[in-house]
Amino acid sequence: MGALHDCHYDLGLENGINLGGCVELDFEQDPQTVVIEDAVKVLLEGLGEDINREGIRKTPLRVAKALREGTRGYNQKVKDVIQGALFPEVGVENGVGQAGGAGGLVLVRDLDLFSYCESCLLPFQVKCHVGYIPSGQRVVGLSKLSRVADIFAKRLQDPQRLADEICLALQHWIKPTGAAVVLHCSHIHFPSFAPGCLDSDHSKWVKVVVGSGSGSFEKDDSAMWVDFLGLLRHKDINLETIHSRTKASCWCPSRSLKTGPSKSGMVAAVGSIIQSLGQDPCRKELMGTPNRFVKWLMSFKDSNLEMELSEFNGIPLRTIGRVNYKEHIKSELNLSLWSLCEHHLLPFYGLVHIGYMSDEEVNPKGKSLLQSIVHFYGFKLQVQERLTRQIAETVAPLLGGDLMVVVEANHTCMISRGIEKFGSNTATIAVLGRFSNDPAARSKFLQSIPSYSL
Amino acid sequence: MGALHDCHYDLGLENGINLGGCVELDFEQDPQTVVIEDAVKVLLEGLGEDINREGIRKTPLRVAKALREGTRGYNQKVKDVIQGALFPEVGVENGVGQAGGAGGLVLVRDLDLFSYCESCLLPFQVKCHVGYIPSGQRVVGLSKLSRVADIFAKRLQDPQRLADEICLALQHWIKPTGAAVVLHCSHIHFPSFAPGCLDSDHSKWVKVVVGSGSGSFEKDDSAMWVDFLGLLRHKDINLETIHSRTKASCWCPSRSLKTGPSKSGMVAAVGSIIQSLGQDPCRKELMGTPNRFVKWLMSFKDSNLEMELSEFNGIPLRTIGRVNYKEHIKSELNLSLWSLCEHHLLPFYGLVHIGYMSDEEVNPKGKSLLQSIVHFYGFKLQVQERLTRQIAETVAPLLGGDLMVVVEANHTCMISRGIEKFGSNTATIAVLGRFSNDPAARSKFLQSIPSYSL
Structure with missing residues (x-):
């Protein structure tokens, strides 16, 4: 599982504020940064831009920063977040029941996150609900549920995999009776500007709701889901909608962009960006990503408007x-x-x-x-x-x-x-x-x- | 102005994620951290707690982290944020008008921030609207308005001073035609638990709306405010409410806590916390803060419930x-x-x-x-x-x-x-x-x- 490998945590990317002096320099001189900057220059030139124009002169560096921040989860360890944040907490003392450190559901709702779509490299928004059922008479600090979710969101992702990875990591590191995650994901959907079809009814978003459960949530018909979804009442979701895990069609709207030849230099540049983020551009899900990103980007040049x-x-x-x-x-x-x-x-x-x-x-x-x-x-x-x-x-x-x-x-x-x-x-x-x-x-x-x- | 002095930016406090190995150690060994930890131990003991209990053993360190994160603005420079983010942008070319790089209002709305109340040390929430009118044919990157607001929010603050400081800093560093800030601030308001008065109608929040303007916004009756507030339509604010700057009564509800002797050891401990954040506990606004904080804290021990x-x-x-x-x-x-x-x-x-x-x-x-x-x-x-x-x-x-x-x-x-x-x-x-x-x-x-x- 991606979360479990050991990497160092990159301080310079922590927040994106101008970090001043030496750290900024380190980041600027980092070979990964330079690779992304060079690739972005190729993309800007492909759009017909003068890369020395004042407004975009530093765009390559800004894009490099944003992408490395946005994928910093690859360098973060769930273990570091969870350990030291497990607290002893007794459960129900007598009789039949679940609560406290034994079996009472804990659910953190409405965490705002963003992630990067592995299919087109655009960010997508996530409203995250993450819960677990304590066991072993210990509970985890509430903020850690948010931090673990963020570690996996800050990667190139697909909604279902994101939910699965958060869930598995919580199960692995907290060892609860069960863990469950529901994500509302929204992907921006640019309109197609083929001549004469400026569609005024075009929807701005592709939305999906996905869920993942482990332990006592593993079975979709588990009674545990009743409580979890009961606490998400008024959010208009149910077991049928979140558990239809047929991945027949990818949600990303760039999948439906008209195919055709892209400029190979630009496609190669996007490939080098993916590689510099530590990802294999030949991974199945990423194979067509450079081509899709370039097609999307070039629509800002080629449109018939x-x-x-x-x-x-x-x-x-x-x-x-x-x-x-x-x-x-x-x-x-x-x-x-x-x-x-x-x-x-x-x-x-x-x-x-x-x-x-x-x-x-x-x-x-x-x-x-x-x-x-x-x-x-x-x-x-x-x-x-x-x-x-x-x-x-x-x-x-x-x-x-x-x-x-x-x-x-x-x-x-x-x-x-x-x-x-x-x-x-x-x-x-x-x-x-x-x-x-x-x-x-x-x-x-x-x-x-x-x-x-x- | 507080923002303008030169300090180093503390990386270790950037985000509060467990920073791993050496940086964490540096933070833990920092004399300021140790002072806050020792003070928090005094407070916990004053509450009658066993400071070695598992759940609160690391509370002193967590409080130290949160307080230093929450006041990191003292070590950040507005100059670092703004410079490098001013972009040339032409204005309206012909005829009478304002737009683009010359005179067209730019307003970033609904920024969520938090700040620390200088009167009681509790955090308060801020919904921030910050705008400026470009001049000199240059505009500032939109995110910088948020970052500058955050620099001043991350201090011990009062709503009106917070608005004034953000506004003055933007005026100083961007040199626009004018800058303006409107803040919706919400301060949690704990009920009084005097015997027999568990007030069910007790309001959870004390709320104030404050505003500050400089340059062409300096006069409250400036036509510029018409546009600014016009863009905040549906938020139920007007010039009268935001410009009533009479500071007759401090907004902080801890001001109305019943006075009486506090434990001097605890009060001194809070004073040492304020000092370790680089603030003078004898500053007028901070004079009664340790006493108020201790009174509030002790209500969790002394209540007649x-x-x-x-x-x-x-x-x-x-x-x-x-x-x-x-x-x-x-x-x-x-x-x-x-x-x-x-x-x-x-x-x-x-x-x-x-x-x-x-x-x-x-x-x-x-x-x-x-x-x-x-x-x-x-x-x-x-x-x-x-x-x-x-x-x-x-x-x-x-x-x-x-x-x-x-x-x-x-x-x-x-x-x-x-x-x-x-x-x-x-x-x-x-x-x-x-x-x-x-x-x-x-x-x-x-x-x-x-x-x-x-």
């Missing part, structure tokens, strides 16, 4: 909605946004809201154009501040020049690196024309935007 | 509700729980649910007894597993022996140390009598428990 957008060039203002320069504030809300953070090569996604001054709403063709503009500027290496400005500057001439753009987005880089701020999101504003000098108009538009949640 | 409980000794079963040995499952739900984690000397709090087999509910006097039993076992050094068992064993003879106890609790030690799992909570179960062999009865009871949230 530019062409679609050009169809609208020269369309006069009135065809997307008659704009009169009145004081009425109209808005186009909840345009969907997909983009790629140029600092970390990680997705960000969210909603774009456009406010303008007019008597009339834009017509359906206009709505479609606005969504295309958002996708056009989203589907490239970006920062949210620039994206907001570019949308504003492009849309302004179409909607009369008095414009306010609000972008609300979740950044994968805010959860899948050291800071792990799972609930956070970022809002940016661009204002043009009369909105600039009219706080009341800005306020009115902002109040019209629905509460943000994704 | 034991006496109250003894009043009920020998009360026959029928006086709290006639129990017939039928198949009907009755329940007492949502009994409030307050306790102190013996591994970290940090609060945990939540709800206790008791299921039993009877034809009748317990009467009001019985309800009050059950709540007293929960408080009795809660108000001491505890682990949740033991607490669950003790409640079950004590209640069983009163309710007929067929019993199920579910405890759902949030552990401060799960958020205020390295793992920072803000949304997580822990459920434990004890079952006695016929519940042990009746999964259907257990399931029925579990389904009757309302969804947990605190």
Whole structure:
């Protein structure tokens, strides 16, 4: 089992804060880091980027840091976490019963984790519920259940294997009556931008619920699962959904990307990244990963959005909605946004809201154009501040020049690196024309935007 | 400003995972660690504990770790975080407007942080919204706003000073047009257990919303606040609530603890802890802190709960509700729980649910007894597993022996140390009598428990 081998623990990767002086240097000079940096440079050049541009000059180092942090579990030992955290605790003294150090279920719920998808190298989010039934009159410190789960999450993973590995490690090191794990996993699902199919109903997430049990949880029909799932009431899961372990189809949406030749230099570069993380690129599950990652990445270069957008060039203002320069504030809300953070090569996604001054709403063709503009500027290496400005500057001439753009987005880089701020999101504003000098108009538009949640 | 002085960054404290071999040793041998450990031993002895008991033998070291992690911000430099993360970004090109690298508000919302209350040394939770208006055509990496906020949160703090320090540091190092911070802070509020006043309406939290602005946000009536608060719509805050900066009364509930003599040895021990964190115990805000902390801690020893409980000794079963040995499952739900984690000397709090087999509910006097039993076992050094068992064993003879106890609790030690799992909570179960062999009865009871949230 992966968790049980002995490796040293890499301090420099502990949290991702700038570690200052010597440690940072060590990390930068580490051959593994250099391999990843070189590979990322190949990928950036493949995207047609100037790798010396200020904004992305340090992207290779940032990607290397994020990937090594995100896979630090390969160098962590479950034994180190558990030992010293097993405490004697007596059980029920008389009569029939289970509690305390003997048989009473202990369940830590709603641990936020992230992991890296072995099929496409993108991070996925995990809501983890982990429990065990003490035996031998000893209990483990509660935080250790979280730490053990994290050791396996910080690897290239598949949801079911992740659940199995956490479960097996707890069984092995705590030696409880039983251990069980349920994971809610969410994998970002970028839309396909084949010409003419910007699907507005596209779901942002592929979600799966997986479970794993050992000891008294080993059998799916064990009475122990009744208690475990009873404590997850209101989460809409049951034995049937979590125990359908048929792995007929991989959950990763990149599996359904259209196949075709990828640039071999870029594919080889991704292979070298996998190798530098200590993983064998020839392992069955990783065989197609470099190709899939490159296909996904190149969709930010190859998409046909530019062409679609050009169809609208020269369309006069009135065809997307008659704009009169009145004081009425109209808005186009909840345009969907997909983009790629140029600092970390990680997705960000969210909603774009456009406010303008007019008597009339834009017509359906206009709505479609606005969504295309958002996708056009989203589907490239970006920062949210620039994206907001570019949308504003492009849309302004179409909607009369008095414009306010609000972008609300979740950044994968805010959860899948050291800071792990799972609930956070970022809002940016661009204002043009009369909105600039009219706080009341800005306020009115902002109040019209629905509460943000994704 | 505190953030600006130069100190080395302490790697060993980065995350609180067991760091293995030499680093752990260094930390354990560090004179500051030893001072805190010795002080915690004095506190444990003051509570009447055997400091060699297995469960708490390492508590002094764990407390030292948690406190040094929780105040690591004193050794971190804002400069290190910001520099290297300022990126050139052009602003709006033509006409009137603000966006991108020039004047467009950037706001990172809903960052989960924790800080330590300088008035009582307990951690408090912070939901942080931090924003700035770029100038000089450069923007800062989004994660840096979180990291800077964290540097100041990881200190002994007061909400308003925390907001001010984050804001000033951003203004100083990013040199934006303006910077602003809004914090929702929640401080746990233990009930007073004076005899006869177990207040069931007691609120678990003292909450405040504070704000701070610099540059173009400096004036409270600045139009910039319109945008900032507009992006926090649906959070029920406004300029009046956040800008009432009258510090007439400190928010910390320990301020209202009854005064009286504290054990001088324990008070001196807490003073030495504060000093070992590099803080001056004679600083105005810290002057009464050791005394308040000791008073709070001793409430876990001195409360009159034991006496109250003894009043009920020998009360026959029928006086709290006639129990017939039928198949009907009755329940007492949502009994409030307050306790102190013996591994970290940090609060945990939540709800206790008791299921039993009877034809009748317990009467009001019985309800009050059950709540007293929960408080009795809660108000001491505890682990949740033991607490669950003790409640079950004590209640069983009163309710007929067929019993199920579910405890759902949030552990401060799960958020205020390295793992920072803000949304997580822990459920434990004890079952006695016929519940042990009746999964259907257990399931029925579990389904009757309302969804947990605190």
